[in-house]
Amino acid sequence: MSSSDEETPLATVRRKKLVSKHKTSTLESEDDSDSNDGKIKTPTTSLSEEEADDVPLKKRKIVTKTSVKKATVKKEPSSQVAKAPRKRKAKSEEPKFKKDETPKIKTEDEEEEESYKWWEEQDLNGEVVWNTLEHNGVIFPPEYEPLPSKVKLIYDGKPVSLPPAAEEVAGFFAALIESDHGKNPVFQKNFFADFLEVLNENGGCPDAKITDFNKCDFSKMFDYFQKQKEEKKALSPQEKKRIKQEKDQMEEKYKFCYLNGRKEQVGNFRVEPPGLFRGRGAHPKTGKLKKRVQPEDITLNLSKDAPVPPAPEGHTWGEIKHDNTVAWLAMWRENVLGSVKYVRFAQNSSLKGISDFKKFEKARELKNYIDAIRKDYQSKLRSELMIDRQLSTATYLIDIFALRAGGEKSEDEADTVGCCSLRYEHIFLKPPNTVVFDFLGKDSIRFYQEVEVDPQVFKNLRIFKKSPKKPGDNLFDRIDPSVVNKYFQSYLPGLTAKVFRTYNASKTMQDQIDLIKNEGTVNEKVVNFNAANRTVATLCNHQRTVSKTHEAGVQKINERIEEMFWKKIIAKRMILQLDKALKKKDPAYFREIDDLNKETEQQVMERFLDKEKEKLEKKYERDLLKLGYEEISKDEKKKRKDELAAEHKERLEKHKELVKTTKQEFKTQKYEIKASQTVEKLQQQVEKIELRIKNTSLQLKDKEDNSQVALSTSKINYIDPRLTVMFSKKFDVPIEKLFTKTLREKFAWAIDSADENWRLELLQIEVAGLEVTVGLFQTSGEVSSVSITSWRLLLVLLLSWSGLDLLLLVLGWLRRGSKHTRDSGTDGVSDSRTDSDTSGGGGHLREQTWLLLLGLHRAAVRVVLGRCSHGGCLSGVGWGGSWSWSSSG
DNA sequence: CTATCAACTTAGAACCGTAGTT
């Protein structure tokens, strides 16, 4: 599994191994034959792992890691100063500034920051992420306010006093007693242990010796919190508004920072308040106390010459840093897991935008390599080297089923897995080639899929499960994410497992959008868009727990549908009652009357009547309550009260009447028909009801479809936003219907730069009868200095270029992104940039220069495309990944 | 090497405000 193996041709590797050792990690190639698939011929099989040095990465989980690293909250800031920077590029502690840029900070009234378009900038690469950074630090949560003395924890039946610090912790739990966390035994145990610790550190409980969780009754505290919530809710709108305004005002200055002199938003400027750690799934540490973060725990990161924001009264900051190679403003170490928490820039900041853009460009680039990668892993599936089999099989799973990489996890985390950490028990093999995946992935979300796989993948999985492997053992014992990623990088620098998820998600979305017909109302188009979105979410296994109210909601809708159907039937019966002859004329129309059986009808009827009555009662209650708030004399109140009561009584009488007639009608099937209800009117009514049933059913289906699938995660993280923008423009759906305000801000770069023809594909053109796909690359200095003056293909040059034998250099002007076209290259580069000027979309791309580089290499064509933006470059892609491409012609 | 860690992205739950009913 050493990387040198990968570099060397297989045969060589094998020979080497065979020489050095009798048993190797090779597979007999015969095992590919159908007759003994999965079985290894030689008894001294390479697969056996009695071979201690036959490189299984490690024996899973058996060795307990000395997890004694014990999340120490370091009290000494200096211990951290000592820590060397972990990035190679940050070798020197000195902040790096681009030579010609002097840090300067713009004054506030130069408010042009709104329109800053980083995507028109030249150089988005490089290790320095900021040149100047100024900010106001962080907001701390309010100090704890002890509960009123009457609100107490009940221990063993008696109210007891607690020192404020312990009371606070008890309160954290009390607030959760009704939730799933509060009922979770692990949560309870962890909470109680930490609670006791805090209690004892603070002098203990004066009234009782608290030792038993089960003797604790938190309900009084819980009730108090509930009451407080209600009081807050009951405040007048003006009061609420005032409070909010005050809060906003005090937070205002923390919301923004100055990044390279431009005002940009800060993301999470509030320090996380203390509380109980809410680990997901079966997390061993769930319920542990997350301690209050002090200013002394916090490291600030800002420009050397930026003013250091004052620490809260009586406090000092833990440390002040000036590291401009990282993108955080403040950090602290959290005590439960010992991990670091950062204060970062907001999603709409340029820095976030840049890395988002790069992410999607990288995924787009993968498109040019995916065929080769697939071809490669297909053949590697039969490799004689165990590591190659595992590598190719893992790649298959990552590519086809969008699995995550699956890094190893420690004992004190929830037991969840991804591709490389899949274990024996996570897959079931059903011959001939069906695999059932059943495991918990990130956030303990279940991944369950029964799928058919490539026969060779099936064979390999069977080999990976072969005895003596048993439950608990890793399926992939010779690879881990770093091995897999290294393998990916041999195709394309920067290619990692997660890029596959991004790529496949965006590709799926584009394919789905391509299937949508441009017709119907805007709302219908949005529904179609969401359906496409949903296929992506399903691919990525983005789930949400079915809300507690879901079941009830569905039932409610179903009941509504039943009720509508019932009313429809009644209308039809009335029609017949008015004109019996109609039944003969149109029997189909009346057939469904028989679909409603007696029992169901009675149920529906009774439910309807009950509901009606309930409505009356509710209204009465509300009216009384409202009366209570009114500021009028007592006498007046009494009078009104009596009036309401009388009114209510009257309504109840009416209802009784309704009950009687309805039941009568049900029994006799004879209906009281008002004069206004003619056959025609009734038929109209039926139509109306039918439409309502249809709509409600659609709504129900949507609700069901969306109940378990979360669309937002894929929309935010996986689907190239330019696809959404393309959809918006092509289908004339306002972008507001597809992106919320925050998403529009986050994806401003996409909204600005994509048009209705935007595609993931990077230009297809035809050169000398060869159809070629052209990819993106990063321009080097020489190329970016080429200037171009026409939008048509300008020149075709033959020149030699670093590493490529022959190069066909095509320079062209392209209008806004590449256009996908199969039959004609020049079309792809075509005209119509005039209308883009009026569209107001993004004029800047007019300036954009496209550079196409086609490398001709023997019968194959090496293809690269450079895209330079006015002398600068947008993409972050290097040369290294160019590869042979056989023409489709 | 291997284990660990910093720094970043991705994730669902909780919370909150409001649009769309009834």
Add this chain to the structure above:
DNA sequence: AACTACGGTTCTAAGTTGATAG
């Protein structure tokens, strides 16, 4: 006009990844 279901926002946990320490 009140209520409530819902969408949107906030919060913070849980991943990935590549560098580095030992």
